[in-house]
Amino acid sequence: DIVPVIAPDRSGEGHVYPMVWGFSGKNSLIPRLDTELLAETRNTILLDAWYRHRCLIPASWYYEWERLHPEIGYDTYGNQSPESDLRFKYMGNGQVPGEESTPVGDRYMIQTHNSAVTLLAGLYRIEELDGVRIPHFMILMQYASDDLMFIHSKMPVIFDSSDSSLLHDWLDPKTVPQWDVD
Numbered sequence: 001d002i003v004p005v006i007a008p009d010r011s012g013e014g015h016v017y018p019m020v021w022g023f024s025g026k027n028s029l030i031p032r033l034d035t036e037l038l039a040e041t042r043n044t045i046l047l048d049a050w051y052r053h054r055c056l057i058p059a060s061w062y063y064e065w066e067r068l069h070p071e072i073g074y075d076t077y078g079n080q081s082p083e084s085d086l087r088f089k090y091m092g093n094g095q096v097p098g099e100e101s102t103p104v105g106d107r108y109m110i111q112t113h114n115s116a117v118t119l120l121a122g123l124y125r126i127e128e129l130d131g132v133r134i135p136h137f138m139i140l141m142q143y144a145s146d147d148l149m150f151i152h153s154k155m156p157v158i159f160d161s162s163d164s165s166l167l168h169d170w171l172d173p174k175t176v177p178q179w180d181v182d
Contacts, residue, residue, distance in 0.1 A: 020137075
């Protein structure tokens, strides 16, 4: 997908650029990155993006599929089977083995309260394909807030669109991110 992304120009001011969603990986696109993994990584490309290539992804909303606990019985529609009285269970960091086969429940559309725009934090980099340089971005994820934990253990990092100084600092490559990975 190609979407509008807010990224800094050479002077550090935010402008809208079309970007491809997902960093190219060995076998597939990488659409998101858990922030706690940044502290553990020695990947210079990711650390360079963290310190110098931060962006904001404007969205009306985002959606998340409810992750159901794999040890609880569910039918093919995600309904809990009668033999278990547990409906939801915290899924840890969301990185359970075989997550692609973890049963899912309802799909939730989520947006920032009292705001028409939800600003998701992201990282970007320029990738080259057949001699053409194309900007790519990924969305940063964090542990879900308590009120969203019943849906999924992760959620995008979301910025308050009314705090212009915070938004400017996030985009400006001369600033250190508000929460550091060191």
